[in-house]
Amino acid sequence: MANVLIFIDNPGAALKKSSLELLTLGRSLGETAVAVNGDLGSGVSAAFADYGVSSVYRPSVQDLDDYLVAAKAAYLAAAVQAAGATTVLLDNSPEGKEIAARLGIRLSAGVITDVVAVDQDGTAHKSVLAGSYTTAAKTTTPVSVLTVKANNVAPEPAAGPSAPETTTIDVPADSTSAAARITSREQKVASGRPDLTDARIVVAGGRGLDGDFGPVEQLADALGAAVGASRAATDAGWISHDAQVGQTGKTVSPQLYISAGISGAIQQKAGMQTAKVIVAVNKDAESPVFEIADFGIIGDLFDVLPQATEEIKKRKG
Amino acid sequence: MEETLKIIVLVKHVPDTQFDRHLNGEGYTTDRGESILSELDEYALEAALQLAEARGGGKAGNQVIALSMGPSGAVNAVKKSLQMGATEGVHLTDDALPGSDAAATSLALAAAIRHLGAGAPVDLVLTGMASTDGETSLVPAQLAERLGLPQVTFASSLEVDGGRLTARRDADTYSETVEASLPAVVSVTDQINEPRYPNFKGIIAAKRKSITTLSLSDIGVDPSQVGHAGSWTTVTSAEERPPRTAGTIITDEGDAGIKLVDFLAAQKLL
Numbered sequence: 001m002a003n004v005l006i007f008i009d010n011p012g013a014a015l016k017k018s019s020l021e022l023l024t025l026g027r028s029l030g031e032t033a034v035a036v037n038g039d040l041g042s043g044v045s046a047a048f049a050d051y052g053v054s055s056v057y058r059p060s061v062q063d064l065d066d067y068l069v070a071a072k073a074a075y076l077a078a079a080v081q082a083a084g085a086t087t088v089l090l091d092n093s094p095e096g097k098e099i100a101a102r103l104g105i106r107l108s109a110g111v112i113t114d115v116v117a118v119d120q121d122g123t124a125h126k127s128v129l130a131g132s133y134t135t136a137a138k139t140t141t142p143v144s145v146l147t148v149k150a151n152n153v154a155p156e157p158a159a160g161p162s163a164p165e166t167t168t169i170d171v172p173a174d175s176t177s178a179a180a181r182i183t184s185r186e187q188k189v190a191s192g193r194p195d196l197t198d199a200r201i202v203v204a205g206g207r208g209l210d211g212d213f214g215p216v217e218q219l220a221d222a223l224g225a226a227v228g229a230s231r232a233a234t235d236a237g238w239i240s241h242d243a244q245v246g247q248t249g250k251t252v253s254p255q256l257y258i259s260a261g262i263s264g265a266i267q268q269k270a271g272m273q274t275a276k277v278i279v280a281v282n283k284d285a286e287s288p289v290f291e292i293a294d295f296g297i298i299g300d301l302f303d304v305l306p307q308a309t310e311e312i313k314k315r316k317g
Numbered sequence: 318m319e320e321t322l323k324i325i326v327l328v329k330h331v332p333d334t335q336f337d338r339h340l341n342g343e344g345y346t347t348d349r350g351e352s353i354l355s356e357l358d359e360y361a362l363e364a365a366l367q368l369a370e371a372r373g374g375g376k377a378g379n380q381v382i383a384l385s386m387g388p389s390g391a392v393n394a395v396k397k398s399l400q401m402g403a404t405e406g407v408h409l410t411d412d413a414l415p416g417s418d419a420a421a422t423s424l425a426l427a428a429a430i431r432h433l434g435a436g437a438p439v440d441l442v443l444t445g446m447a448s449t450d451g452e453t454s455l456v457p458a459q460l461a462e463r464l465g466l467p468q469v470t471f472a473s474s475l476e477v478d479g480g481r482l483t484a485r486r487d488a489d490t491y492s493e494t495v496e497a498s499l500p501a502v503v504s505v506t507d508q509i510n511e512p513r514y515p516n517f518k519g520i521i522a523a524k525r526k527s528i529t530t531l532s533l534s535d536i537g538v539d540p541s542q543v544g545h546a547g548s549w550t551t552v553t554s555a556e557e558r559p560p561r562t563a564g565t566i567i568t569d570e571g572d573a574g575i576k577l578v579d580f581l582a583a584q585k586l587l
Contacts, residue, residue: 068495069458069468094454094488098470101458104420110549111419111455123553135555140548180467180484180497187491195489201586223587241508242489248357248507256586273561277584279577285568292561295580299569307574312587315578 002033002054005085007076007099010038010065015047018198020155022089022148023051027158029087029118033057035079035169037064037072045164052158056166057082064171067179069095073102074175080107080143082169087122092147100145110139116152127274150198151253196226196243201256204228204245204272208261208282208301211238215305216260222312228252228272230262246271260301264289281305321378322477323437324365325430326403327444327456328385330394331355354394357445359401359512364475364505365443366402366513375404382407382433386414386425392528399523400515406528407433413533413540418548423459425543428536430464441482444504446471457504467497473508 004026008019026032033055057079064071090096104111117125127134203225205216220227228245247267257275280293281301290296369379383398385391386409395406409429447454461468472484480499
C-alpha cells in the first residue's frame with residue numbers, strides 16, 4: 001500500500017518539472033502512487049518508473065475535464081481510499097487548491113496550501129501574509145492534503161526504477177451532479193514567454209511606462225523572462241489583467257524581479273517581496289520600491305531599459 | 318423575468334492591506350485591529366445587487382443577505398454591505414469561532430446558510446475571489462462540497478436565468494464558459510463589475526435595516542466542531558521574515574543600463 005498519493009492532471013506527452021518535483025518530494029515521505037487524469041503516454045509511464053512510483057491509478061471515465069473541480073475531487077477521493085494513502089500531494093495552481101479543498105471535506109482531511117517544504121513528520125512549511133511570515137503547520141487528521149508550490153524541490157529520479165501497476169478507479173456515479181459544466185473553452189494566444197508564476201526572472205512595469213510596455217517586453221525577452229505589471233498598468237488596460245503582480249493579482253517569488261516605473265506601494269510589494277533579488281528603476285528617488293531593492297537606479301526607464309537590453313544581447317553574443 | 322432571487326453574500330472584515338499585518342497569540346491568528354470590508358468582497362456584493370435589481374430589487378421580493386462571520390468588528394463589514402444596498406445583514410459570532418481553519422469556517426458557514434435557507438431556499442451564495450488575509454482560497458470550494466453544490470470560482474461575468482447560471486472564467490492560457498444549476502456557490506473576480514459607493518440615501522436606509530446576530534447554538538453547531546478544537550490544521554510556529562533592506566542605489570549618469578547588466582552578471586543572473 002502506497003502512503004503518498006500524487007495527483008497529476010493531464011500529464012501530456014512529458015511530465016512538467018513541477019510534477020517531477022511532486023514525485024521527488026513524495027518519495028522522500030514514503031512509497032508513492034500517482035492518480036492521473038487524461039491520456040497516459042509511454043514517456044510519462046517511463047518517467048513514473050524512473051521516479052520509483054509503485055502504482056498508477058486512472059479514472060473509469062474520460063469526461064472529468066468537462067466539469068469544474070467537483071468531479072476530479074470525487075475521483076481523487078476514491079483513489080486515495082484505494083491506495084490507502086495518508087498524504088496527498090497536488091500542484092498549487094488555483095484548480096489544484098480547489099480540488100484539494102473539496103477532497104479535504106470528502107476525506108475529513110486537513111488541507112495546507114502554498115507548501116514549500118515537508119518534514120518527515122508531516123510538518124509543512126509555507127509563507128503567509130504576502131511573505132511577511134514563514135509558518136510551520138500540521139494537519140490533525142489521519143489523511144493530509146498538501147498543495148505544493150513549484151521550484152522548491154530539485155527533481156531526482158529514484159536509485160532504481162520501479163515497475164508500477166496500473167489500476168482503474170471507479171469514479172462515483174454522482175460525482176458530476178454537484179459540478180458546473182464547461183460548455184466552451186477558447187485557448188488564448190501563447191506569448192512564448194515563461195509562465196509568470198513559475199518564471200525564474202520577471203520584468204514588471206507600472207504607471208511609469210505610460211502605456212508603452214515595449215521596453216519591458218524587450219528586456220524580458222533578452223533575459224528569457226516573464227512580463228509582469230502593477231495594478232495601475234493593468235487597470236489602465238496597457239497589458240492583460242493576467243500579468244498583474246500584487247495583493248489582488250499573482251504572487252511571484254522568482255530569482256530576479258526587475259521593477260520598472262512601479263512606485264512599489266504595499267499592494268504591489270505583497271506580490272513580489274519574496275523574490276531573491278530585486279532590481280528597481282524609477283524616476284522618483286522617493287519611491288518605496290527603493291527601500292526593498294537590492295539594486296536601484298534613479299533614472300528614466302526609457303533610457304535605462306533599452307541600454308540594458310542592448311548590453312545583454314551584446315554579452316550573450 | 319418572473320423569478321426572484323435569494324442571494325447570500327459572504328463578506329469578511331480583514332486587516333487593511335495598506336498597513337503592516339501581524340500574526341498574534343495562541344495559534345498565530347491574524348491581528349484584525351484595523352479592519353475593513355474586504356475590498357474583494359465588494360465585487361460579490363455588487364454582482365448580487367445587480368442580479369436583484371434586474372428583477373425589481375427588494376420591493377419585488379429579491380433578497381441580498383450579507384453574512385459575515387467573526388468577532389464584534391465583523392459587524393462593520395455587514396453595515397457597509399447594508400449601506401451599499403444589501404436587504405438584510407447577518408452576523409455569525411461566537412466565542413468558540415476564533416482560530417477556525419478553512420474546514421471549520423466552511424462548516425460554520427454551511428450551517429448558517431442552511432439555517433438562512435430554512436424558510437425559502439437560497440439560490441446563490443456569492444463570495445469574493447479570495448480573502449486578502451488568509452489567502453488560502455479554500456473556503457468557497459469547501460463550502461460548496463459541504464452543501465453538495467456546484468462551485469464556480471473566479472467568475473468574470475455572471476448571468477442567471479431559469480434556475481441556471483452561466484459564467485465566464487479567465488485563466489492565463491484560456492477563457493471558458495461554464496453552466497451550473499442553482500443553487501450554486503460562485504466567487505467573482507475584480508473584473509466582473511465596478512462596485513458602487515454607498516450614497517447618502519443608502520447610508521440613511523441602512524440605519525433602518527436590521528442585523529440578525531446568530532450564535533453557534535442558533536445554527537446547530539457544537540463549539541467543539543469549530544475554532545482551534547474543530548480545525549483539521551494547526552500552525553505550530555510562525556516567524557516574522559526579516560524586513561528587506563535597501564541595497565545599492567545609483568542615479569543614472571548615462572550608463573545605468575550597463576551597470577544594471579554588470580550587477581546581474583555579478584549575481585550570476587544572466
